[in-house]
Amino acid sequence: MNIKPSMDRTLSEDEYEQHLKASRELLYDYLPLTDEQWEVFKQGFKIRKYHKGDFILNEGETERFLSIVLTGCTRHYIMVKGEEKSFDFSFQHEFNCSYSSFIQQEPSRFFIQALEDCVLASIHHDFLQQLYQHYPESNKFGRTAVEQYYIWREQREISLMTGSAQERYLRLMQKYPIYLEQVPLKYLASYLNIKPESLSRIRKKLFEER
Amino acid sequence: MNIKPSMDRTLSEDEYEQHLKASRELLYDYLPLTDEQWEVFKQGFKIRKYHKGDFILNEGETERFLSIVLTGCTRHYIMVKGEEKSFDFSFQHEFNCSYSSFIQQEPSRFFIQALEDCVLASIHHDFLQQLYQHYPESNKFGRTAVEQYYIWREQREISLMTGSAQERYLRLMQKYPIYLEQVPLKYLASYLNIKPESLSRIRKKLFEER
Structure with a gap:
């Protein structure tokens, strides 16, 4: 590197x-x-x-x-x-x-x-x-x-x-919404220890449930 | 609790x-x-x-x-x-x-x-x-x-x-042998984020390779 x-x-x-x-x-x-x-x-x-x-x-x-x-x-x-x-x-x-x-x-x-x-x-x-x-x-x-x-x-x-991947995501979003506002999803996924495609699935699911 | x-x-x-x-x-x-x-x-x-x-x-x-x-x-x-x-x-x-x-x-x-x-x-x-x-x-x-x-x-x-579970185990043992000396394996496994049975497998494998 x-x-x-x-x-x-x-x-x-x-x-x-x-x-x-x-x-x-x-x-x-x-x-x-x-x-x-x-x-x-x-x-x-x-x-x-x-x-x-x-x-x-x-x-x-x-x-x-x-x-x-x-x-x-x-x-x-x-x-x-x-x-x-x-x-x-x-x-x-x-x-x-x-x-x-x-x-x-x-x-x-x-x-x-x-x-x-x-x-x-x-x-x-x-x-x-x-x-x-x-x-x-x-x-x-x-x-x-x-x-x-x-x-x-x-x-x-x-x-x-x-907690599960979805719980980690929800907790961060509720407590620190700035992460969703300022951090690209690909970086957010690895921060939450979630694969990018799993994060997309979680977000899609949560969006449909609203 | x-x-x-x-x-x-x-x-x-x-x-x-x-x-x-x-x-x-x-x-x-x-x-x-x-x-x-x-x-x-x-x-x-x-x-x-x-x-x-x-x-x-x-x-x-x-x-x-x-x-x-x-x-x-x-x-x-x-x-x-x-x-x-x-x-x-x-x-x-x-x-x-x-x-x-x-x-x-x-x-x-x-x-x-x-x-x-x-x-x-x-x-x-x-x-x-x-x-x-x-x-x-x-x-x-x-x-x-x-x-x-x-x-x-x-x-x-x-x-x-x-690193893998085995790498985490080896690193801890090399750097801080006191963990193996003083901590029961069931507690050590969860500290390393490994299932107890996986830790046993890793230890058996390492022992046989010696």
Whole structure:
């Protein structure tokens, strides 16, 4: 597997400042920084733009960034015997990261690809470690971020362990309709661990029953 | 499902102090506390003893404790249509917690049962929140603990997505032989998402090939 990572796109200074401002607002619940603290914190941010289809991270690369999706959405997938298996999606205002790779600074097991044009606000691993060291309160940010990730993984694992394919599909649609709105069905099927043709059958059946 | 939680067993003062001392040593990498800080921290600890088969947490109960296994091991499982599905195991010196339940203070989706006689060093949720507030450095402890949990969940999810039943079995045995040493096969099968009879077949085949 050898896909060249896409280059970041250039931004005007105005755009850059606007995105930074949005990032601060999004992070505020986790990290209520004073203006002075923000001046330090924002130096570690990088605003990254990607086009639909661009690769944000390749399998085998080490994840250097913990990002927030400012606009767009991404797909995380793993290659299993030549087949792409969707592992996760990140939508607007959610975190986006190959998180185990980021924590351990080891090669990522999966790809991250832009499902639409995307803007990410990304903080570099090394900078975050410095923050953790010098601003103990930033550990609270790190803790709550990874807690959210953890809950998400546990829910997903339980969902894969329980219920029929149709139940998994219905549960996701009811709880997170954004998946049906933004994710192509072929990607959704593998995320739900259903064959694409089975997902089509389930959807047809549910439509006829309405 | 209505299983009465087991009562904690009483301990002599000596035993209690010994277990606390062991907990401090185990936690030291995460939480290098001064003697003075430890005097505060240890007030939030509870040493809990369980007999083999006791229920440490029931489905539907809220997890109040983040624990370390001082001795013994535990099994976490979920009931799916009347069938027990192993979700996790905690061995000696590892964390033991229904972690999403603990973070959100919501009912647990799974049971935690003592696979052997167990001693747990457990810190209460409310006390930990106070520590987070008053000792910012304890957020680092919380962050690194949940990071370890996260990595574990991601590895497990990827392991369930990839490879045949035999590959999953071999990988676990090579990487974590403790599972074969301490976990009865019927529990191991559901953890690997394999039917017990298939696991027996795999083991027989591997044995004959040796």
